[in-house]
Amino acid sequence: KAGVTQTPRYLIKTRGQQVTLSCSPISGHRSVSWYQQTPGQGLQFLFEYFSETQRNKGNFPGRFSGRQFSNSRSEMNVSTLELGDSALYLCASSSGPTAGNTIYFGEGSWLTVV
Amino acid sequence: GQNIDQPTEMTATEGAIVQINCTYQTSGFNGLFWYQQHAGEAPTFLSYNVLDGLEEKGRFSSFLSRSKGYSYLLLKELQMKDSASYLCAVMDSNYQLIWGAGTKLIIKP
16 A cells, blocks of 8 residues: 655755645545644644645645645645745645544655755 | 643663653643654654553553643663654644654664
8 A cells, every 4th residue: 555655755946936745645545734844843734634625724824825636635835935945845644534543644845945 | 722742852872761751731632643753754653542551562652641631652672773753743622633843862872
């Protein structure tokens, strides 16, 4: 059974550009959540989608957005990139928002903004 | 507000035992998770506790006391490969995971 797949794994963007990151959850999983992690820091929650609906959203500016498709695949977009957006972006999937459902992480997308 | 507290960093010796504590205050409780994250890698699931008591899984054990809002992860027979960050997360009443900042564990020979 394939794990959570994130693409691209590494990317470099210029300040002011926009970027789209993709996440394919584990087969059968309908919940996808996104996190930002900067070096030496904990996980900062971005948003969670379940059955194409955004269930929860973290405290990030409107430049950060996401969506989920009918096949549960998800994308997140960051517009007008800033140097501080350089981070590891992690996607995680689970079968849904139920007690005990473990979330599984993808390997992440490393974004560098120059 | 919701809050998860863990020590920032701990150091232990290879072959020894270490206990990483986690205290929490959340809106409701639907279980507590521990994850391990090696530098530059994604977090991997270690354990889940929803009832009070100790759950043992090989060299790793996790304990929960809901009345005290407290959990710990116990690592026995430490190995160099256990050097990593350990993340505590609580699932709140909305089934959202609230994450601690993580504990960086350094293992010395």
